[in-house]
Amino acid sequence: MSKFGQLSFTTKLFLCLLLLLTILLALLQGYIWNSTETDLYNNLGQRAQLQARELAVIPSLIKYVQDKDTDKIAELVTDVFKQSDASYIVIGDNKAKRLFHTANSPLYVPMLGGDNQEVLKGNSIITIRKGSLGISLRGKAPIINANNQVVGIVSVGYMVDNISQLHKEKLVPFAIFCSILFVILFIFSFCFTKMIKKQMFNLEPRSIALLVKSQKSIMESIFEGIIAIDLNYNIININQSARKMLKITNNNKELVNHNLCEFIKSTDFIYNSNNKTEDSHDQICHFNDCLVIANRIRIIVDDKIQGWVITFRNFNEVNILSAQLTQIKQYVDNLRALRHEHLNWMATLSGLIYMERYREAQEFITIHSIDNQKSLDFITQHFKIPAVCGLLIGKLSKSHELGLQLNFDPACQLSALPKTITEIEFMSILGNLLDNAFNASLKNPLGNKNVLLYLSDATDEIVLEVSDQGCGIDEKIRDSIFRPGVTSQNPKEHGIGLHLVATYTQKANGYITFDNNQPYGTIFSVFIPKLDEIQRDIV
Template identity: 30%
Template sequence: MNPIPHHTKQNRPKIRFNLKAKMIMLISILIISIFIVFAFFLHDFISNTTEDQVGKRALSVAKTVATIPELREAFQSDNPAAVIQEIVMPIQDVTEAEFIVIGNTESVRYFHPDSAKIGKKMVGEDNDRALLHGESYISEAEGSLGESIRGKTPVYSEDGEIIGIVSVGFMIDDIREIIKKQNYELWLTISIIILLGVIGAILIATYIKKLLFNLEPEEISNLMIEKEAILQSTHEGIIAIDNKARITMMNTSALHLLQEPFTEDHYIGKSIQAILPEFNVPSLLRDNKCMHDIEVVMGKNVFLVNQTPMYQKDAKIGTVLTFRDKTELEGVIHELSRVKQYADAQRAQNHEFSNKLYTILGMLQLKQYDEAIDFIKRNRETRDKWDQFLTDHFTDPIIHAILQGKWNQANELGVKLSVHPDSELSYRFSEIEKDVLLTVLGNLIENAIEAVKNEAPEKRKVSVFFTDIGEDILIEVEDSGPGIKASHIPKVFDQGFSTKNGTNRGIGLALSNQAIQRINGEIILEDGDMGGACFVIMIPKREE
């Protein structure tokens, strides 16, 4: 399988965001969301853990100080503050606590980092649990130095009585500064991880997009739908096999031509010999060249088989077989020989398509991709509606050929050629009638287009009407041109007479009149409803 060619992207669906951008965006959002949530969790965890550890540290220091024997004895001395200061000051320096405060049972300070506050009552009003109930605990309150986390524990005498309290604290502002520093390192690390994640998302998206031949999911879906539609609508039988001769794909036409009783799903994964035992499988797998129109006898039928190997990066991955019934093909060739007489009517179509292709090429070169797609769709829809109308209302293919060719010619000249919606023609023409109709109808429509092509764009209209109701076939060709002067009407079918400038004029209508008379028909000129000329063709029906 070769890479998707560039031109297949002309009909790509409108895509707001491509796959690569979507993948990068979605993966990045996922990574960022996860790490932001994780970061907030860590922030909360670090804050709580830091405060808890500081509180436990304060309480541990408080308990250690409270159990110092000299401290207990100092409470019994005449000047406890002087003795306690000598004991506690070195401890505060070692532990780096913001403050160590020691007070008696009345919460009067015996020691404080600020000597001016010794002898005054402790601030915070959270000493009752230690002094009244003998608890050791951690509290958060605003003291004389500011808001702090404090560990408090009672001081016991030798007899087990509460004789004082120890309070060790660390300032909240200092703790927050520690947390802020830790959070900065956390967010820096997470930002680096997110950046690496985004780079990884870009690399993953690029790799996956490359694996998909730079196609979007919508384009892949479109290609799958188009592939299935093409396979199932193709009249030729198509079978794809891998390098082990196993069927990987086949269409309905293959089952129909081979008269197999099961659906295509029944044969997927089975050997090609299950339905084509006549094939030389080793040779089929070994041959790396394309082969065309090889005659193969299968049962009572003769098929023309084509073989095309499939490659991916210069490695053969399988083979595609297409085949068609030779007998049916011979019938098609016979039909094509008859269609050659209508070739002139189709020349305008080639010219029209050439102009459209150049228009599309210009749009693509100017990178006007949306305009090119809209231009293709508009022309496709118009042509499909026209073809469907011809199929529904006209049985004979000659009418299709004439109208199709003239419709293309009219479009090329900016003329609107329309067929009356009530037109209906199921009559089967003989070979002579077909030849006459090709000449007459072709000339009349040609003249109508010539009559209006120099008019204003909104007045360039030609209308055709067909009906086979009654004993005669009636065909009307009418235009919105200037019409034919009354003085010219008697001479309009004379050879050599023409209202147009130039040489070799005045031949078409004369030949048409002569041709229609050979099948006992008639051409009549009337005043048209559109303001121009109206030619009516009457052809009597043959007796069956």
């Protein structure tokens, strides 16, 4: 590889710009040189010819030339020569022999240059010839008497050396200008290449190309959907997973510079102006008909926001895993609660039998069997969904373990869930509301430790109501209670439950409300319509 090839891109760019500017300045200077030289020769030639014509028509000069009075000619022409800028003036007779020369050259010798015959024919001319003093630009005119006869020649000349010196003097300002311009262009080229280098993050084009290719490969290999947009929400880049989840059939080239709203319906997560200045993580929202967990990261260049990168993954896939883990956790909690309760009962029975209090032992067994059986019978008779029954039995055992009382409204009933919500989602709503009620009840020593559940599908909507005598909701977080991370407990371990409740409820076209309970606590109410929007329109 040549030494030039080993230079950095910015150095190559700087040298190429410098070379180009040098060539342009050289061409400009050559053009100016030739054009000014041509103009100078034309002007001086015209001036020499004009002076020769003016001298040729002076009557006294005509008479002196006819008489060949060299003294009078010398006296007359010398006075004229002193007022002229010409290099010399020569007067000749009708045979082109010298009668006067301002340089005191010998008289009556032929005028050199070979350009006198045309003048003797009565024509004035401009020529460049070599004379006795050297090469000169000369203007010649015939001296014509009253009889219209050519009696002599007037030659006014400018030495080429003098013209060259005059030309150089005229070009000095232009040369200075070109030098200053070259310095300015040199500084401009240097600053321009520095700016280009900064814009390229000090990377070489080959490195940038590698980064672009790597970025494309990375984006296509990531399972999450990724969309990069500018400040006008025009798509900069999008990967295959995003196109698949959003059911977009266009390829990347067709999507670039298209507005994102053409492919994703309006959502506050993307289009809300309040969300432009901050990053957002793990937000549950809808992209068209797809429920996703999304992140939005700002693209910052030179401390200014230039766009955003949106990453998202299908919430159902995450939710299935989360739900499975939740169910396992609930099963473990339920078994642990039943085990503890069973151990307490066995300890009590063991003590009664040890004291030979058989009658009290029998009554203890009968009372607890009847209470448990009543609760189990109520749950299985009023709720026809096995998963919901299992959840409520587990929560009932957990409430006993915590020293709380979970009560069921006698009007409870649930036969089936609408198509707009799955069992897992409904169990998440029910389980989170009951867990929050348990935690709130434990925090308030003044409450009666009772949690009341009302769940019914007797009307055209499923109504779920959970009330407690707990600590209530802090006024500071009432307006943001359904946002992720908002909680009155440890935010690292809590703050997602009510957000999931609100998200699943909205997905099922329902709504959730809450109000203060009397004398303490909170009442959460969830309303989920049995029919979706299309079915309601048909009805």
